[in-house]
Amino acid sequence: MTETPHPFFARHADTLERALTAITERAYWSAYPESPSPRVYGETAAAEGEAAFRAYLDGKFPLDQPGTGDWVATEASPFGIDLGVTYPHADPDVLLAAAAAALPGWRDAGPQTRVGVCLEILARLHAHIFELANAVHATSGQAFVMAFQAGGAHALDRALESLAYAYREMTRQPATASWEKPAGKGDPLRMTKTFHVVPRGVALAIGCNTFPTWNTYPGLFASLVTGNPVVVKPHPRAVLPLAITVRYAREVLAEAGFDPNLMLLAAEAPGEGLASTLALRPEVRIVDFTGSTEYGDWLEANARQAAVYTEKAGVNAIVVDSTDDFAGMCRNIGFSLTLYSGQMCTTPQNILVPAGGIDTDQGHKSFDEVAAGIAGVVGKLTGDPARAVELIGAIVNDGVLARLDEVAGVGEQILPSRSVEHPTYPGAVVRTPLIAKLGADAVGTYGREWLGPISFVISTDSTPHSLALLRQTVGERGALTAAVYSTDDAVLDAAETAAIETGVHLSCNLTGGVFVNQSAAFSDFHGSGANPAANAALTDGAYVANRFRVVQARRHS
Amino acid sequence: MTETPHPFFARHADTLERALTAITERAYWSAYPESPSPRVYGETAAAEGEAAFRAYLDGKFPLDQPGTGDWVATEASPFGIDLGVTYPHADPDVLLAAAAAALPGWRDAGPQTRVGVCLEILARLHAHIFELANAVHATSGQAFVMAFQAGGAHALDRALESLAYAYREMTRQPATASWEKPAGKGDPLRMTKTFHVVPRGVALAIGCNTFPTWNTYPGLFASLVTGNPVVVKPHPRAVLPLAITVRYAREVLAEAGFDPNLMLLAAEAPGEGLASTLALRPEVRIVDFTGSTEYGDWLEANARQAAVYTEKAGVNAIVVDSTDDFAGMCRNIGFSLTLYSGQMCTTPQNILVPAGGIDTDQGHKSFDEVAAGIAGVVGKLTGDPARAVELIGAIVNDGVLARLDEVAGVGEQILPSRSVEHPTYPGAVVRTPLIAKLGADAVGTYGREWLGPISFVISTDSTPHSLALLRQTVGERGALTAAVYSTDDAVLDAAETAAIETGVHLSCNLTGGVFVNQSAAFSDFHGSGANPAANAALTDGAYVANRFRVVQARRHS
Structure with a gap:
């Protein structure tokens, strides 16, 4: 079950290495430029991204996932932008079964391949950053530049940060070890041990209205890279940014030879309460949530079969x-x-x-x-x-x-x-x-x-x-x-x-260009997990270490 | 709040370094010799240890902790050894208040000092390994050599393993970092950031009858080294091994200038149900437990204010x-x-x-x-x-x-x-x-x-x-x-x-001198956290990473 890493791992090895250094130093670093300037992204990027965004409007979102019954449209832009995008309204049973079926191949691919594929997903999303920024802008009410930064570049930075932490945790122990214990005058006892990184199960990522990508990416990618298929349940008013995310993730997963059902969109009809339905399913073993204290507390109290990570309200x-x-x-x-x-x-x-x-x-x-x-x-x-x-x-x-x-x-x-x-x-x-x-x-x-x-x-x-x-x-x-x-x-x-x-x-004493409400990926922690506003921090070891388990096999050498 | 590490850190730096290597390689290593032979421990060690053990019998256990009301004796040796040791029966309110009061100084001492002091505690316990072995033997029913190995050397190895994991997790991020973000043509933005390792609160370690030290040490030391005062609730039939542990831990803590109430014994009267009383207290933020599925499940469902780590029953x-x-x-x-x-x-x-x-x-x-x-x-x-x-x-x-x-x-x-x-x-x-x-x-x-x-x-x-x-x-x-x-x-x-x-x-295919029921510290994981027998593994990153949180402060440089 040890395989050669997928070539995506080598392609992004430098980025991973740099991110691993960044989380160790926690000084300034960013992988994705935050300026939407044509000097950075090229003269045509902005227009192409906006065109791609507009192409989604008033149509069925292109997502070939299983279990789709009817299509739902629940968004209403704070800017009054007429969206009219409809999303597949999937049968939860079919979604969860498809996710579970995708797990073994992804698990057995190992940490290197998984992190390589996830880094390629980030690269693909980065190539579509203007499309993403338009979607965040239209659904969250953020001004465009902020949507580009917080919803695009910074969200990708946080995702990468999360991948780096998860990679470090998964590779704490070697894939195999030789154990040789002296045994007095006799031959030493010799064992070969194999350590498998095993995902918990299906992960559920519940998005929020204000920061559909920034708040969702760290948990989503931490779950995925540790081997867990992810069902993404967007906020009904901010579906498009996560639908775009799922679309490109599925594209990359399929290109890499994996089951694209490792990432699935669970759009809901108005008032359906799909998050609760999914969160209580026994297959769901991880839940990430950003939103109200009331619902976060409910998840923590009721989704007992899952590891639940919540960011809730607070009084800053x-x-x-x-x-x-x-x-x-x-x-x-x-x-x-x-x-x-x-x-x-x-x-x-x-x-x-x-x-x-x-x-x-x-x-x-x-x-x-x-x-x-x-x-x-x-x-x-x-x-x-x-x-x-x-x-x-x-x-x-x-x-x-x-x-x-x-x-x-x-x-x-x-x-x-x-x-x-x-x-x-x-x-x-x-x-x-x-x-x-x-x-x-x-x-x-x-x-x-x-x-x-x-x-x-x-x-x-x-x-x-x-x-x-x-x-x-x-x-x-x-x-x-x-x-x-x-x-x-x-x-x-x-x-x-x-x-x-x-x-x-x-x-x-902030008096210059740094603001209390901004946290910089790779340096500032977001949330601490030490007060009622959140039970976890973005992103640290505790945020990723319990998304997988290590199972070992040993035999005589 | 950054202080020079206590000299215990330097004293045990080599041991820590070797343990950090061991958890990375997970090959064979042991810090504490498992043979009780006089050739290893000296001609007098066994007799001295037994004498120290016998000196406890039929008397009040020497523990100067606060809140002691009456004294309780609940042990009955499986070997029929007449124990008659009485232990302080403390008021839970006083114990928890004393533990909480001890927290700030220990927290502010930082990871290096804490790990140094914990390593000195292990050294002290190792110096008393025969005393400990006699206590485990008498209370658990283990034959003496097994009690020496599993209850002494291997328990200390597991404790050290846990300290190493915790130290690595606590020092993932630097204590301080300089952050300098380019700002176009202007001066870069410069911040100095301080990252504090902050404990969750008071930890409760609930011991079991069969392996009072081996099963308790990993959680106990993981909690302590990450800054949490520990209240140790031994099994009523196996108090002595943990009382000895608490005694020497308090001795070392005091020697190092810390409040000895960082470790407290919570012996209970028959049928008192003290574990449940303590586990539900809001001050208690970590619970470690080994024992029945029924009680482990109860703790997980009810001690919701705490991070709960359980090892329960299973069918091997x-x-x-x-x-x-x-x-x-x-x-x-x-x-x-x-x-x-x-x-x-x-x-x-x-x-x-x-x-x-x-x-x-x-x-x-x-x-x-x-x-x-x-x-x-x-x-x-x-x-x-x-x-x-x-x-x-x-x-x-x-x-x-x-x-x-x-x-x-x-x-x-x-x-x-x-x-x-x-x-x-x-x-x-x-x-x-x-x-x-x-x-x-x-x-x-x-x-x-x-x-x-x-x-x-x-x-x-x-x-x-x-x-x-x-x-x-x-x-x-x-x-x-x-x-x-x-x-x-x-x-x-x-x-x-x-x-x-x-x-x-x-x-x-085990056919030689390795047995399925034995797991070697620093190489084999014990439990996986991936099936109903345990929600955590001894010892991995997930076992330690959530026992503390990181809180940062930043200011302009």
């Missing part, structure tokens, strides 16, 4: 204590609140500021001046509709709008949300960020997640009080990000201790 | 197809059935033999001749009481006796169990192995575990039928070991495929 916070760059701080926080209308799971929600104000390079600033400073930046960034929509994109779904309605009566609005006419897409639903002022006692409000263009500037007694509130809220509800601004090392240390003890990643 | 099987060394095969299987009265979780239970017999180097052997060949070896090994008890030891508890009673009416006995007078310990409960013949249709009987000196020779239609029954029983109930005897490569391959697909480790 910023502790503002003092700064030597008030303008930079406000610019940085304001940009973080503005990007993609605050619809990132990493967007700060709670900005904790002492009621008595803070010391800055511009002298003492009152609480209201700090709030106004941040609100001013957001206002400026969103003042001009044409420029605004390139940052804030569109509102991903009605849930966000409902929260905007609900928050209208909460606290004192420092910056109200405005509806903006999109210059290109007349049907787009665009809202600017809302910022409200709250007292520390309103923890019933700010202690839960308000995903969307909603943030709170919260007046606290002091920085220690701010830190205590950060500990309380993150401890209870979790968070993916935290930030602190202070010129005092003791405060930075206290914030770092609070971050360690609540298990949240901390950014200190 | 041997497929006998053909052999070119009939005598060697019978000797090997017979020895496996005899060792420690079949009370190992790795002892074969079901020997699947075609009803039409098998081809051997001694010509065709009928089913009955195969059964008689194996039974003959067991009979011979147990014929002389003085020699017998050095192999079979004593019966660990009444549960085993009850199964022996129950099995008396099952199938056709090929070899009945006999009661044996122990030449040294008049109060010892000693029984020789029973072998019964069953038809393939008796799966209701052989399809569940009969831990103890009970095995079945099962007549099947053919080797494919044997393999199908192996798949069925292991698939449903799990197994830690499987073996096959065949001169036909196609059969060996089919057995290996069955092993892979049911997730059980396979031994092929």
